[in-house]
Amino acid sequence: MTTESMPAAAVVVGVDGSHDGARAVRWAAADAARRHRPLHLVHACGAPPDLNPPVGPAVPVACQEEARQIAERTVAGASVQARDVAADLRITTEIVADRPVPALLNAARNASVLVVGNRGLGGFAALLVGSTGVQLAAHAECPVVIVRRPDRPDGPEAGRVVVGVDGSHDAEHALRFAFEQAAFRDTGLTAVHGYWLPVRVEAGGITAVAYDEDEVREERRRVVSESLAGWRENYPDVDVRLNVVPRLAGGALSDAAAGAELLVVGARGHGGFPGLHLGSVSQAMLHHAPCPVAVVREPHSPPGPTR
Numbered sequence: 215m216t217t218e219s220m221p222a223a224a225v226v227v228g229v230d231g232s233h234d235g236a237r238a239v240r241w242a243a244a245d246a247a248r249r250h251r252p253l254h255l256v257h258a259c260g261a262p263p264d265l266n267p268p269v270g271p272a273v274p275v276a277c278q279e280e281a282r283q284i285a286e287r288t289v290a291g292a293s294v295q296a297r298d299v300a301a302d303l304r305i306t307t308e309i310v311a312d313r314p315v316p317a318l319l320n321a322a323r324n325a326s327v328l329v330v331g332n333r334g335l336g337g338f339a340a341l342l343v344g345s346t347g348v349q350l351a352a353h354a355e356c357p358v359v360i361v362r363r364p365d366r367p368d369g370p371e372a373g374r375v376v377v378g379v380d381g382s383h384d385a386e387h388a389l390r391f392a393f394e395q396a397a398f399r400d401t402g403l404t405a406v407h408g409y410w411l412p413v414r415v416e417a418g419g420i421t422a423v424a425y426d427e428d429e430v431r432e433e434r435r436r437v438v439s440e441s442l443a444g445w446r447e448n449y450p451d452v453d454v455r456l457n458v459v460p461r462l463a464g465g466a467l468s469d470a471a472a473g474a475e476l477l478v479v480g481a482r483g484h485g486g487f488p489g490l491h492l493g494s495v496s497q498a499m500l501h502h503a504p505c506p507v508a509v510v511r512e513p514h515s516p517p518g519p520t521r
Contacts, residue, residue, distance in 0.1 A: 218306040234331030242329040247300035258317035332362040372473025384480030392478040402453035408466035481511035
């Protein structure tokens, strides 16, 4: 319907007029301002007519005009919300006659990050995250941030960026994104590594292997510390904490993220099947993280430097 050229490596946010959508716009505007990026607002207003030909009489021109006006008011309102956060932002807008997921996936091809609300208009209250957010996190070519309200009291890592670390390929990209976010927010970063103590399976059942818990923990800490060493050098001003805990990663991350600025996870960790778009931990965090959550995968075309 209306389109402004999207700047390369913009922060893209889905706009739908909902309360969660407004929260996403404010988060995206603040992120764009901190990282000196342009902001691109995308509103998808349904499937194109040629994909869903009407049955019976065509939609009256007056209805089409009303839909166009509603879409333009929605985008204009989002622009005002973004300006309230950062008045000097470079903002472009786009209204697309398509469904939200394909419209946003198309915009994400040249974005630095894609931001959406936890649930948009029409979302069911019983769902913790809308289907649009899940599909975007599974298929977008850039990091996807799902913006949600805090739902529990602050924990010891409140106000920091929390990132899951497991040594996987996607976790390395998550670390890059997390360190950049921490640096631009002028806050600390907490790397969380959850692990399961080894067991041995015998004919009569499962028997715990004799091991020294402290040795296992220190070995895990050493390995994870080595994976962080290069990032510490690149971001010397970021205060880094390392939490290595003997529990499943999902629970460890969820607890650590209470009150966090942002939780960052890789799309797939160790043990993930190549054909799956999201791993079990990233899926769990989409539904249960107590703060905004970013899902990061290997970029197809890495955006240019921001510093």
